[in-house]
Amino acid sequence: MTAARQQIPRLLPPELKLPNATFSTPDKLKDKVTPELLDWAADYLAISRSWLDGVDDMPHLMANHYKAPARYRDWLAKRLEAAPDVSRHLNVWKTWGQDIPSGHGPFCVIYEEVADGLDGAEFSRYWLLSDHWILEHTPCLENLLAVIAVDGSLGVSVFGIDIPLTQLQQLEAGKMFIPDVAKHAQGKWYPEDLVKPLPGKDSEWRQALWAGAQVYLNWEQQIEGAQSHASGH
Template sequence: MSFVGDASSIFGMLSKGWSWWQSRHDPALRSARSLIRAFEAHGVGRQQIIRLVPTSVAQARPELSMADFSKPEQLKFKLSPALLDWAAEFLNVRRAWLDGKADTPPHHIVNHYKQPALYGPWFADRMAQAPDVDRVLTVVTTHDQPVGPGANGPVFLVYEEIENGLDGEQFSRYWLLSDEWYMYHPPCVENMAAAVSVADSAGVLVIGKQLPLRELVRLQNRETLLPELMGFVRGTWYPTDLVNPPPLQDSPWRQAVWQGAKKWLERTA
């Protein structure tokens, strides 16, 4: 390697080291990076964020401008509790995550494990609060493990509300409706099928997506945002088949799962 190449490599390592040190020791910079990352993950570009900020927040002192969102190093000087509160509510992410609190998941978790009937009132409440959105429940499983006997990877229930965003683009907000569920554990699979049944009965579109295991592990470790995760879809499946299988496609495994799901629903009804 040439002297120039060696120098460039060393400079790159030093830059990464400096960025890491700043992230660890500059909480304002960490919050600014999280805010910009969250908006970009939800499909909002840095130059677009200012268009969404309420006037009361944007015109506070110090006043915000489009340029302030161009890079975290600039935005950190304009951060305020009001801006972070608004961003957390608008994106439906946890305020503590924007603050950089350790081990805080970015998304709100509504986990009714072993009480799946409670998803019914929760869906009804969301419909009352946001009547004019499209609703999707996505059941996320591991790509290389077909849903059925022998599957052992994690499973996630992701609820999404979709509305019109800037310039005619779609904008989504997300909730996690499960927490540390696994396909190898029968009660988790039964509760997943029960939640699918509740969502389907409530008029929520139910779909299935398959992703690489490494990405699901990152979600478990709270290292990624749900819209970032959805960029790694490798396949699809039909969760409603667990409730109402197509003709001639039933199985003893599916029947056992659904019988267990009905018991959970009866228990918590």
């Protein structure tokens, strides 16, 4: 859902209410913008506060735990606590026309929460869980499998979409918003098959990627266990 400008006052908390006419043009709004209003907008939209200030190139919030994928479990647990009543998905966008494991180009891992919007519409918030991950780099794929496994263990559905290279590059550069990139979808695929392949569809390369993913997951758990043991003495 994208709210029309005349609907924005309906979303604002009482302490930030402004007349409807304030949102009719950018010129009328610019003198009414306060740090408190920007704080609210960043939180409500899950957008970088620094980007709203014009000092960060990336509008979307990022939770990138590359080579430490077990930390996604803690991050997701916090999101479950903060927003228990939303539906949530993991979206994996890979470069259109490129397959795993032989493909090239970027892929993006995106966490989405879908809540009730205005007048029965849905409203989505997004977080980037990857930062310039590429198909041709094996550790990136291993981390992808680990993220899929972590999210699946917490009941989060996973969806795969093919996106043209140009749009993925613009997303990673902070030049396009996730909903705008989604409009360029070229097809679907099934990332969960990389973790739990269909009967008779397994392969040596998938098993190798899964073994690598488990190394990352188990390695971090072992470190956390050692730290916990040390702090108890």
